[in-house]
Amino acid sequence: MRRMTARPASAHQARLLKLLRDGGPNSRAQLGDQVDLSRSKLAVELHRLLDTGLVVADGLAASRGGRRSHNVRLNPRLRFLGVDIGATSVDVAVTNAELEVLGHLNQPMDVREGPVAVFEQVLDMAGKLKAAGLVEGFDGAGIGVPGPVRFPEGVPVAPPIMPGWDGFPVREALSQELGCPIMVDNDVNLMAMGEQHAGVARNVADFLCVKIGTGIGCGIVVGGQVYRGTTGSAGDIGHIQAVPGGRPCACGNRGCLEAHFSGAALARDAVQVAQQGLSTDLAARLATNGTLTAADVAAAATAGDTTALELIREGGTRVGEVIAGLVSFFNPGLLVIGGGVTGLGHTLLAAIRTQVYRQSLPLATGNLPIVLGELGSTAGVTGAARLISDHLFSPA
Amino acid sequence: MRRMTARPASAHQARLLKLLRDGGPNSRAQLGDQVDLSRSKLAVELHRLLDTGLVVADGLAASRGGRRSHNVRLNPRLRFLGVDIGATSVDVAVTNAELEVLGHLNQPMDVREGPVAVFEQVLDMAGKLKAAGLVEGFDGAGIGVPGPVRFPEGVPVAPPIMPGWDGFPVREALSQELGCPIMVDNDVNLMAMGEQHAGVARNVADFLCVKIGTGIGCGIVVGGQVYRGTTGSAGDIGHIQAVPGGRPCACGNRGCLEAHFSGAALARDAVQVAQQGLSTDLAARLATNGTLTAADVAAAATAGDTTALELIREGGTRVGEVIAGLVSFFNPGLLVIGGGVTGLGHTLLAAIRTQVYRQSLPLATGNLPIVLGELGSTAGVTGAARLISDHLFSPA
DNA sequence: GATCTTTGTCCTGTGAGTGGAGAAAGTATG
């Protein structure tokens, strides 16, 4: 199948495409209400969009007391590929133009194997989705990587946890390979975009999205747009000092947030308390598996193990202290907690909430919801699809 | 004199006004180079601006090898009032439309006396500037207050250090009183705008401007625009925890940055070391004046007093620790240090630099200049004038 | 069947904006 390569020719067309993406099928009249154009102009622009094939007719809507309207929608054959590369696993998903996930695969993997090995696996997973008949070809792809990215060139820069990726031209290489346009961003930013599009952060202008996985990062959204900073490292909060003179960190400093709480740190702590005999539950799990992960701690906590609960509470307090500072500084309208450790759930959330509400200014916290992400592992891939659709649905 | 009340009628006109404000007198040809309009359209818009009186002809420019061009400039009779209300003093200045300070007054004052008393003094100072013949009337005024402001309504909200101001309709009251349009903002934001317009932050898209005076605040500029947060309290970093379990703070918590370093905290520390006999220099100053201020510490440090230097270094380290976290989070392109304590100068700056470069990520600090503000006490009033000019030079 | 509503199309008028011709006002050159 030949893929659509059309791009909107005007800001009006871009606006309409985004309305159809975010609002689904729509009648001309409904679009007219949202877009402040005369019906004639709207008709012209829609005709042009229909000509490009990006938009198709979608039958008649129910009558609202008069003539029935002709619905339009984004071409249902459009397909985006969303790829979320984490430190220890990859998520690959296919979405339609409305960014609904049609198929989703997840596989363990180690980023440190380097870009070539990882992308081989990504292409393999994309192939499986094709074989499942969900898609014949991709009209665009969004890629998230766990480290800073020079945007919009799509090149990782000095990523601490993925040394072999520094300077690798992800965008260029992969758009060759996949034969479609590509955009690359930090995985945390994509999670924020995912929650913004389809999750808890819909219609919030300014918010923070803290992702706690193997590491810790924070997506920053200002005025509905992801803020990436001067060199693309904005939101890199894992190495903020959480405990003065605290634990040594891989970065060379002491007391970094990531050294005190993250998926990796939590697993280390769990092994330690298990070996010290402080938790029979964790000790049993350690004996069975030979190792422990954050998920084990979550399971132990759910089973009521007080030591596991205490580990989570302790870590949440550390994270909460740092976030409290960021809340005072940034004054967000919403704070989203997500990432691999959301399994730790409400124990973690409660610890963070306590700390933020205690330490931040009342004016900043007075009306600040602090919530868990709603999309789980689909946040990243949805955000990736949104990234590329934002790009493709902008004037060329 | 009747004041100009005209506003630009189109985005093009607004653009031209801002170019003339930031670039001074300009020929049509030069404007054309910056504005991407045909010469004919440019001529039309300029004619309209000349008709409003906002712009006037300004003689002929030197020849560049052909016909000499007719310069235009903003009406030299336009006057803005810039007011910067601090915790312990007020700055009032008059500027022309190009935001050059034509006259500047500073007087000690205590904000806690409340808005009525303070504005009486402000109006009195404005009257003196009028009497000096610098101005007949004001075309607009910008007001900075030392606390969070609900923007753009211009109403202080829950300001910790100025209790009597909560909810006082500054914008409404003062625009009545002065008979011209008014905009109100946080003093820290205005300092950032001042340094952006005429100081070290020219042409920097994303930067932070830390103001250390009686309290501590931080102006945040994203994409050239001041970011104010969801409730207007963004940048309020004075109560971020700097020392876990540290000194008690007026806000009820312990270890707040402001409790450990600010003009007020530094003065307290200075009195203490003087009484303990740790510094003969400070002890002498205390005996003479009966009290000590941050300025005394600065003087003692300049005179080589090691205890004073140590106080500054110690405080700068505390501030630097907090700022290091913000730099990791925000990844600015520039960090400006300003406010009353800039008298502490390079000792303070060195301490902050050391801490930030040590603790923040190399990617965020690699190309990050950390500098003192360039404008001193004119930053606030210049920013205030810029605030109102941004407002007046936007389409009505 | 008559009337009212809603939707969509066609058409014309208006105003924004471009680009070229040419006048005005300079400089450089033989």
Place this chain on the structure above:
DNA sequence: CATACTTTCTCCACTCACAGGACAAAGATC
């Protein structure tokens, strides 16, 4: 000093985006 070349600025004709009204189509209500 005349000529050629440059730069600036204005005027004018033409194009294009867009609004808004007239009108047709299609349905609801009574």
